[in-house]
Amino acid sequence: MTKVIYITLLVLLILVVIGNIFTYPMQHLFIFRPDVIEKNYRFSFDNEFEEVNIMTEDGGNINALHFKRPNSKGVVLYFHGNSGNLIRWGELNDEFGRMDYDLFIMDFRGFGKSTGELTESTFYQDAELCYQYVSERYESQDIIIYGRSMGSGPASYLASKVDARHLVLETPFYSIKSLFYTYYPFLPRVFVFKYRFPNFKYLKAVSYPITIFHGTNDFIVPYRGSRKLKEIIKPSDDYIALEGGTHNDLMIFGEYQEKLKEILN
Numbered sequence: 001m002t003k004v005i006y007i008t009l010l011v012l013l014i015l016v017v018i019g020n021i022f023t024y025p026m027q028h029l030f031i032f033r034p035d036v037i038e039k040n041y042r043f044s045f046d047n048e049f050e051e052v053n054i055m056t057e058d059g060g061n062i063n064a065l066h067f068k069r070p071n072s073k074g075v076v077l078y079f080h081g082n083s084g085n086l087i088r089w090g091e092l093n094d095e096f097g098r099m100d101y102d103l104f105i106m107d108f109r110g111f112g113k114s115t116g117e118l119t120e121s122t123f124y125q126d127a128e129l130c131y132q133y134v135s136e137r138y139e140s141q142d143i144i145i146y147g148r149s150m151g152s153g154p155a156s157y158l159a160s161k162v163d164a165r166h167l168v169l170e171t172p173f174y175s176i177k178s179l180f181y182t183y184y185p186f187l188p189r190v191f192v193f194k195y196r197f198p199n200f201k202y203l204k205a206v207s208y209p210i211t212i213f214h215g216t217n218d219f220i221v222p223y224r225g226s227r228k229l230k231e232i233i234k235p236s237d238d239y240i241a242l243e244g245g246t247h248n249d250l251m252i253f254g255e256y257q258e259k260l261k262e263i264l265n
Contacts, residue, residue: 031150031176031195032118033083034111041113043086047093053113054106054129060116062126064106064133067093073264074142074165075102077134077158079127079151085112095251099264101144106130120153120195127154131162141165144264147172149221149247153197160205166263169212171221171247174200174228182225200232210237211263213256215245 043051047067054062065086076096080089086107093103107114109122116122134143140163147155152172159167173179175198181187203210210233214226223241230239242253250256 031082032108032110034108035083035085035088036110037085037087037112039113041087043090045090045093047097049090049093052104052133054126054133056116056122056126056129058116058122060109060122060126061114062106062109062116062129063113064104064130065090065093067097067103067105069097069100069102071100072102073100074144075104075134075138076144076146076264077130077164078103078105079145079147079153079155080105080107081148082150087112096264099261101264102138104130104134120197123154123197124157127158128161131158135162144168146170149173150197152199156197156199156202156206159208159210160202164208166208167206167210168260168263169199169210169229170250171214171218172199172212172226172229173197173221174225178225178228179221182222200229203229203232206233209263210234211259212237212239213242213245213250213259214240215242215247215250217244218247220247 043049043065049065049067052064052066054064056062063086078092086105089105092105096103106126109116109118109126143164144166145155145159145164146168147153148170152169155167155169156172176195177193180191181189212229212233214223216223227241233239238259240255240259242250242255245253
């Protein structure tokens, strides 16, 4: 019997090692879906904007767009989701512009024109560089940090480190590990994660108001995993569950629009 147990444990250990060997290097392929564009591409939007390039210490380049409005009330520092690039995400300037807010939005490394090695630590470093750029132009009380889906990772981290007026998260996850096991609850808790993004950890350290929006029919970042964040944030913060909302349609909900207007006004 002892021999059988030993062999069983050995086989399980070998399977765990082999599983991590094959999955660890490929995790970025499951998490990120970047869309690269040519360096000479010229962005075109209806509203005034400036293309910004921020060089990193390790030789990377963070490409961003800074949309400006006359007599704006402040700026939304926006971290987008895990796919696309600024051609798509830059269109958000209309949404925030209607509320008289400027928008600063960057592409992660490997997305759009941004370059450099993409790691969890560079995600955080680049978020801080973007905040530094913005904070040189706006008072902290005029800065709204906004993270959508994957962007909730750098947004949550950044908000735990810097001053701002409000942190807004749209369709955030508890952590990458938690998200993985929300998808695959039957798998053993033995996998090693290259990207962790422990939003739950960073949200505990945010001193100013937090608002979270999540759709109850979100199957990309399932609501059942995200709602655990409600237990993490302060009693005065808002976790708004939008009944019937999915991953990409929360902006059409009246409750979302009203709350966003309240935050920005």
